Each structure stands twice: as C-alpha cells, then as structure tokens.
Amino acid sequence: MRHIDSLIFAGWVIPGEPEDRILEKHALAIHEGKIVTILPIEEAVREFSARVTHRLPQHALIPGLINTHTHAAMTLLRGYGSDLPMMEWLHEHIWPAEQAWMSDSFVADGTRLAVAEMLTAGITCFNDMYFFPETTASVVEELGIRACIGLIVVDFPTIWAKNPGEYLGKAEGLYKHYRQHSLIRTALAPHAPYSVSDDPLKSIAALSESWDIPIHMHLHETADEVVQSQKQYQLRPIERLENLGLLSERFLAVHATQLNDNDIEYLQLHQCHVVHCPESNLKLASGFCPVPRLLENGINVALGTDGAASNDDLDILGEMRTAALLAKGISGNAAAVPAAKALHMATLGGAQALGIDDITGSLKPGKAADVVAIDMSALSTQPVYNVLSQIVYAASRHQVTDVWVAGQHLLKSRILSTMDMRELQTRILFWRQKIGDDS
Amino acid sequence: MRHIDSLIFAGWVIPGEPEDRILEKHALAIHEGKIVTILPIEEAVREFSARVTHRLPQHALIPGLINTHTHAAMTLLRGYGSDLPMMEWLHEHIWPAEQAWMSDSFVADGTRLAVAEMLTAGITCFNDMYFFPETTASVVEELGIRACIGLIVVDFPTIWAKNPGEYLGKAEGLYKHYRQHSLIRTALAPHAPYSVSDDPLKSIAALSESWDIPIHMHLHETADEVVQSQKQYQLRPIERLENLGLLSERFLAVHATQLNDNDIEYLQLHQCHVVHCPESNLKLASGFCPVPRLLENGINVALGTDGAASNDDLDILGEMRTAALLAKGISGNAAAVPAAKALHMATLGGAQALGIDDITGSLKPGKAADVVAIDMSALSTQPVYNVLSQIVYAASRHQVTDVWVAGQHLLKSRILSTMDMRELQTRILFWRQKIGDDS
Structure with a gap:
C-alpha cells in the first residue's frame, strides 16, 4: 500500500479531460500538492493509505x-x-x-x-x-x-x-x-x-x-x-x-x-x-x-x-x-x-x-491538486440525471463546500481556513463608511 | 400600546410601492396575517407590543x-x-x-x-x-x-x-x-x-x-x-x-x-x-x-x-x-x-x-404579510451602497433566511417549517431511480 497525503472519495469526479467525462464513485489521490491518480473508490481503498480521507458521497469534484x-x-x-x-x-x-x-x-x-x-x-x-x-x-x-x-x-x-x-x-x-x-x-x-x-x-x-x-x-x-x-x-x-x-x-x-x-x-x-x-x-x-x-x-x-x-x-x-x-x-x-x-x-x-495548463485546469495525474467539491444533495440540484448539466444549469456557488489549491485545504465545509473573517468584515465596514453613499 | 402578533425589525425595508423606496432601520408590524404598518424601529418599540419580535439588523425585507x-x-x-x-x-x-x-x-x-x-x-x-x-x-x-x-x-x-x-x-x-x-x-x-x-x-x-x-x-x-x-x-x-x-x-x-x-x-x-x-x-x-x-x-x-x-x-x-x-x-x-x-x-x-394586487405584491398596510428576509451580511453582498441594487445584482437565493406567507412563518432561519425534508428526499430518490438515466 502506498502512503499519501489525502484521498477524496466522491459521488462523481469530473476530471475535465476529456471534457464530457463523468466518473461515478471515484477517488482522487493527492500527495505533496499534486494529483497522484483518479480511480474507483474500492480500488483506492486497496491501493492507498492516506493521512486524511474525505468522504463526500453526495458531492461532485471538479477542477478548480x-x-x-x-x-x-x-x-x-x-x-x-x-x-x-x-x-x-x-x-x-x-x-x-x-x-x-x-x-x-x-x-x-x-x-x-x-x-x-x-x-x-x-x-x-x-x-x-x-x-x-x-x-x-x-x-x-x-x-x-x-x-x-x-x-x-x-x-x-x-x-x-x-x-x-x-x-x-x-x-x-x-x-x-x-x-x-x-x-x-x-x-x-x-x-x-x-x-x-x-x-x-x-x-x-x-x-x-x-x-x-x-x-x-x-x-x-x-x-x-x-x-x-x-x-x-x-x-x-x-x-x-x-x-x-x-x-x-x-x-x-x-x-x-x-x-x-x-x-x-x-x-x-x-x-x-x-x-x-x-x-x-x-x-x-x-x-x-x-x-x-x-x-x-x-x-x-x-x-x-x-x-x-x-x-x-x-x-x-x-x-x-x-x-x-x-x-x-x-x-x-x-x-x-x-x-x-x-x-x-x-x-x-x-x-x-494563462499558459499554466501543464499545472492546473483539469484533474490529471501530475497536475496541482486544485480541486472543488460541490454538494449535489441540495434541493435545487435534485434529482441528478446528468451531474455535469446539473452543475452548470442548476447548482450555485453556495453548494461549494470544499476547495483545495495545490493540495492545501483552503475551504473546509464552507469555512475559509486562511482568513480572519471578523477582521475582514471590520475592514469592509471601514471602507463602506469612508467611501460613503452612492448618491 | 397596541398588541399584535409580530414585529420584524430590519436593516432595510423595501415596500415595493413606490418601486424605488428604501426604508432604513424600519419595522414591519403584522397582525392576523396582515401588514398593520411599516415604521421606524424606535417608533415601533413605543407603539406596539408583539407576541413575537424578529430582530434582523443585517437583513432587507422585500415583498414575497x-x-x-x-x-x-x-x-x-x-x-x-x-x-x-x-x-x-x-x-x-x-x-x-x-x-x-x-x-x-x-x-x-x-x-x-x-x-x-x-x-x-x-x-x-x-x-x-x-x-x-x-x-x-x-x-x-x-x-x-x-x-x-x-x-x-x-x-x-x-x-x-x-x-x-x-x-x-x-x-x-x-x-x-x-x-x-x-x-x-x-x-x-x-x-x-x-x-x-x-x-x-x-x-x-x-x-x-x-x-x-x-x-x-x-x-x-x-x-x-x-x-x-x-x-x-x-x-x-x-x-x-x-x-x-x-x-x-x-x-x-x-x-x-x-x-x-x-x-x-x-x-x-x-x-x-x-x-x-x-x-x-x-x-x-x-x-x-x-x-x-x-x-x-x-x-x-x-x-x-x-x-x-x-x-x-x-x-x-x-x-x-x-x-x-x-x-x-x-x-x-x-x-x-x-x-x-x-x-x-x-x-x-x-x-x-394574477389580479391579486389587492392582497399581495407589496408591503402595504392591509395586504397579506407575504414577506421575505434577505441576509445582506454575506461576503458577496458586501459592502452595501444601494441595497436594492445589491439584491438584484449580487444577492442569491441562499441569502433568503426567513419567509412569511399571510403571516405564517414558513421558512425560519432557512428551515422549512411545514415540510418533512427526509420524506421528500426519499420520494425524489424513488422517482430518480424509477425514471432512470437520461441516455
């Protein structure tokens, strides 16, 4: 068994290459910020031992x-x-x-x-x-x-x-x-x-x-x-x-x-x-x-x-x-x-x-783990016949729950891990008051 | 003091008539399913005693x-x-x-x-x-x-x-x-x-x-x-x-x-x-x-x-x-x-x-209390210069937190009060499996 940083088990993985591919019940393996492979969940369980495992059976993973x-x-x-x-x-x-x-x-x-x-x-x-x-x-x-x-x-x-x-x-x-x-x-x-x-x-x-x-x-x-x-x-x-x-x-x-x-x-x-x-x-x-x-x-x-x-x-x-x-x-x-x-x-x-398609833009082994998880269980995306159609025509950004950039888990269950939100709200209010009314 | 069913204190009330009116820090008074009046919060506190008071300082109220x-x-x-x-x-x-x-x-x-x-x-x-x-x-x-x-x-x-x-x-x-x-x-x-x-x-x-x-x-x-x-x-x-x-x-x-x-x-x-x-x-x-x-x-x-x-x-x-x-x-x-x-x-x-503008469509005394509260404190609607513009061009339905129909509080802090969501999800899954794949 290969030891890696993390595994994400998802209801669907949409790798982006080829552009209409949809993989059901697949796992994304991540190590040192990069995508190792995408494989069926049952194979991932046998092949990898991950430091962190995310189980997202209702979610679709798409490229960042x-x-x-x-x-x-x-x-x-x-x-x-x-x-x-x-x-x-x-x-x-x-x-x-x-x-x-x-x-x-x-x-x-x-x-x-x-x-x-x-x-x-x-x-x-x-x-x-x-x-x-x-x-x-x-x-x-x-x-x-x-x-x-x-x-x-x-x-x-x-x-x-x-x-x-x-x-x-x-x-x-x-x-x-x-x-x-x-x-x-x-x-x-x-x-x-x-x-x-x-x-x-x-x-x-x-x-x-x-x-x-x-x-x-x-x-x-x-x-x-x-x-x-x-x-x-x-x-x-x-x-x-x-x-x-x-x-x-x-x-x-x-x-x-x-x-x-x-x-x-x-x-x-x-x-x-x-x-x-x-x-x-x-x-x-x-x-x-x-x-x-x-x-x-x-x-x-x-x-x-x-x-x-x-x-x-x-x-x-x-x-x-x-x-x-x-x-x-x-x-x-x-x-x-x-x-x-x-x-x-x-x-x-x-x-x-941007000339960075060797690094990001699709979920492909060797590219950076820039990954987004979308919760498809929301009422507004139910039922799911075609997950790709549902993401484009029915899902909203509020269904994005988790985001990784180069393997760093920057959004965890809708909480931003690298920001002080209170401080940010204070600064916004400061500017709102300073700039004043739009009249 | 007049006894009524409920008062909603809001950051903004947008009554809909006249169509560009915005009232800051106003209250909506509701009794027996109908709108009694809209007035500044400090006046509402003096004039009304409500069975239930909702305090929504970050929210805008709009007609349903x-x-x-x-x-x-x-x-x-x-x-x-x-x-x-x-x-x-x-x-x-x-x-x-x-x-x-x-x-x-x-x-x-x-x-x-x-x-x-x-x-x-x-x-x-x-x-x-x-x-x-x-x-x-x-x-x-x-x-x-x-x-x-x-x-x-x-x-x-x-x-x-x-x-x-x-x-x-x-x-x-x-x-x-x-x-x-x-x-x-x-x-x-x-x-x-x-x-x-x-x-x-x-x-x-x-x-x-x-x-x-x-x-x-x-x-x-x-x-x-x-x-x-x-x-x-x-x-x-x-x-x-x-x-x-x-x-x-x-x-x-x-x-x-x-x-x-x-x-x-x-x-x-x-x-x-x-x-x-x-x-x-x-x-x-x-x-x-x-x-x-x-x-x-x-x-x-x-x-x-x-x-x-x-x-x-x-x-x-x-x-x-x-x-x-x-x-x-x-x-x-x-x-x-x-x-x-x-x-x-x-x-x-x-x-x-629909020929029901005597009953609904705006927040007007005597009309039914069909009211929606939108949370404007979300990042995506900050800062607020013009709340009406922000609702139309930046807010999303996920910022709707509370909904009243004829004074009935049907959505409370994003929870539907008259529905069994588990049962609904089961029924959707039933139809999804029955109707099958879109292929």
Missing part, C-alpha cells in the same frame, strides 16, 4: 475554477453606481471613487474580500488587472490562492506610477520577484488600446516574448472603442495591435464583443485567447461575444467575471451558466455551448489562456 | 416574490435532456418521460420539491400550469404557500382528461372548490394557441369573463409557432386569440418572444399582461421578449421561471437578475430595467397579472 479576468480590489465598489449608461458610470462614479480612495490598503482589503468571495465560490486561480499589483500579489501569497498578477500599464499618471516608463519599470521588478513562485505568475497588462499608446505597446510586445509571459488586455469591449480607433489610427484596435506585434499565443483579448470576420481571422491566425465576461458585457450593454463562432474556429475561450463594480459578483459558476444560456439565445441554437463546454471554458480554457 | 409562470411538478425532470434543440428535447425526452410517468403521485411529489425550492428562494406565490391541478392545489394547501392553479386545457387526451369537454368540466369543479380559498386562486390555462382549437378557446373566453379569473397561456414562444399559425389560420397567434375574444386585462401572455408592432398594440389595447421567462427563453433559444419596449408602452410585465426542465431552477431572484441584465444587453442601454423595475416585475407586476 479559473477567473481569467477580474479587477479583484473593485469588490469594495460593488454596486457603486448601478443601472447607469457605461460612460456616466465610469466618468461620474467609478473613476472619481478610484481617484479618491485608491491606495495600497484599498487594494489589500478589496483583494482580501475578493479572494474570500472567490474561494468560497470554487475559484482557485484568478487573472487580475489593477493598480498596486505588488499588494495584490502579497495578499495572494498570504491567502494561498493561485493567481496571475497583471503588470498594469496605462499612458496617464495614477497614484501608482507617473508614466509608461515607470509602469514598465515596476512591471519588471514584479516579474523578476515572482518568476519562480509556485502559485503566482505575472502577465503584462496594458489596460486597453485606447489607453496605451504605440511606444509602450511595442515595449510590451518585446517583453512578453523575452519574459515568455502573457499579455492581458481589454479589446473590442464596445462599438465606440472600434469607432474611435478607426478615427484616430484608421485601423480597428486589433489591426493596430497586430501591426505593433502584440498578437500571439500569449495574447488574451478580454471582452471581444465587437468582432468582424477579419478580427476573428486575426485571433485564429495568431492563436490568441478570448476571455468572455458575459455578465459584465450584459450589465454595461457592451455587446455580445460570438462564443460559438470562436469555438468553431478553434479559438480558445476562457471566462472572467470582470470587476465586482460591473457584475456584481465574482462567481465563475454563475458566468458558466450565463455563458451557456446566452450562447444559445444569441445563436438561436439550443445545443450551442453545452454544459461540458461551459465547464471547459471555466477551467482548462482559462489555464491554457 | 411571485413566480408568475411555472410547471411545478417538472422539478422531477430537472436537467432531463439538456443542451438539445427544443423540438428534440420535447419530442424525444420530455414528452415521452411525461407520458411514461405522469400520475397524481408524480405531480404531488414534484410539486412538494418545487414548493420547498420556491419557499427557500423567497417565492411566496406561484402561478402553475400542469396536469392533475387538483393534486397541485392540495399540496399547496398542505404546505401553506400561495398559488394560482392553472386549469389546464389541451385538445389531445392525456391521463388526466380525454377531450376539451372533460378538461373544462374538471376546470369548473376546481374553480368552484377553491373560489373562496384564502391562499388559492384558479386560472384557465389553455396550453398554447397550437395545442387548443377555436371552440374550447371560445368557451374559455366566456368562462374567464363569467368567473372573473385569469387566462394563463403560452403565446408567441417561438418563431415557428407564429409561422405555423400563419399557415394554418392566416393569422398570427395573437390575432387569432383577439378574434376569439381571449384578450383582456385578465389575459397572461407567457414568453412573448416574437412580437411585432401590431402584436404590442394588441397587448396594450386589451391591457394584457406579459410573463417574461428569460432563462427558459435563453436555454431553449426561443428568442427575446422586448421588455423595455413593453414597459415603455405601459404593458405590465411579470416574471416566471418556467418549469425546472428548461431552466433549471425555480429562482425568481435569479430571473430578476437575468431579466435586468438581458434587457440591457439586448437594448444596448445600460440603464434599461434598473434594479427597482426588476423587483417590481418579480412582485407587484406578478400580483397585478
């Missing part, structure tokens, strides 16, 4: 969910200025609030709230873009979740940096600091085509190649963005980025709601990834990402929540469902984006986009 | 949610045959399963599961359409929820009735039996224009007028329905119903995803109500109900979940959010269907459609 686009600290602005036209919302509410309150302690507390929300929702990895990324990274280290930290670059000065040169200098420092970290990766994060000019974009293209890290960027989020770019550069944003050498298999195009045939060809040609944020796109009335067409063209699609100020939650299980439903509605085909495909976008699709 | 279109018993077919084109799903999965398993005990158990799910989600009233409505009604009586029971009529024979004459005869019996009931109303429920012919529809128009009860009917759910009607009758379905005298302020048009200007004029002229089922319409790729246009034209819009086989949950809080998001996305206007309007559709809009 990946939130491939968020601005974590914006949880502190959740619901701040809702139901407004996008430009009024940005210019009159969000940007002034950020201008007034942005600091490393805002980012630290907002990120703590975000990580607490994400872990309890089964998210084991997130791809962030915000100011004070070094603060986000240290909260990530403190709490044990996996993350890709965006090294933000914009043309204009903020409290964090004065000009593109300073943004890029800080980016280099952070990239070097985290290069060898087991849970933290970095990505170059030029905010958007309209907020970063050609020179810094060229530097970013070169750095992405030399450091071999992704470029994480808002792209074609709104029709107006495309129109403005055509006016200013006589090019659609994606054409401009192509000219500047940004497009490659390391490029993540976030939103992509405005795509013509030519744009899709560029994405396909350069093997770019698209990060679909369906709820944010709906709330801000940005348009519809043509997910079924992207998938038909072999383009990898991941899912993101966007920031909590435009969503208003960090819930990838919810985005999966919205993505699956919206694709059907918009394409007029009830068979579009079936449950297994939605789960793929929320797991392995995200890992591929 | 109304699910204005469902097929409750279909919970037993939740997730049965997902991700299929609609006609394949109906003809090869749902109808054969119904044919094989439909019985009064299927309806009783399915409705118990539905009512348990709905009460825990803050739904205090539902408008049903299914076979064996007398069974649905007796489960409703047993459990204490409020309902409008659809007296179903279709041309074809089912296990419940052989022909329109028998359907209508049974309808009359049920209508008379429940005419004086405090929680149960009935509605004539001709299934759809394509499944009920002219003669029974004419009878239904006459009975609706003479009994003064609503007509609850699927209408313009799919483009194909409209095309088929034009072929068969040279009329769009709504034109045919108009000719047959069905349209009035007692008519509920469910789905209404295919509406031209003329159709909207008919709805407006006859003061019909539209029941919008956004998640079902997305999942079955039926089309989009033009909610902002209907509202602009003064047409009342309510919300429904549809049956759990095409949704896959009975969650009006979720439908509210989907309705608010989808309206923005489809209309391209981020200010369309703001939070207060979404809550209105889910409460008073439903009561108006």
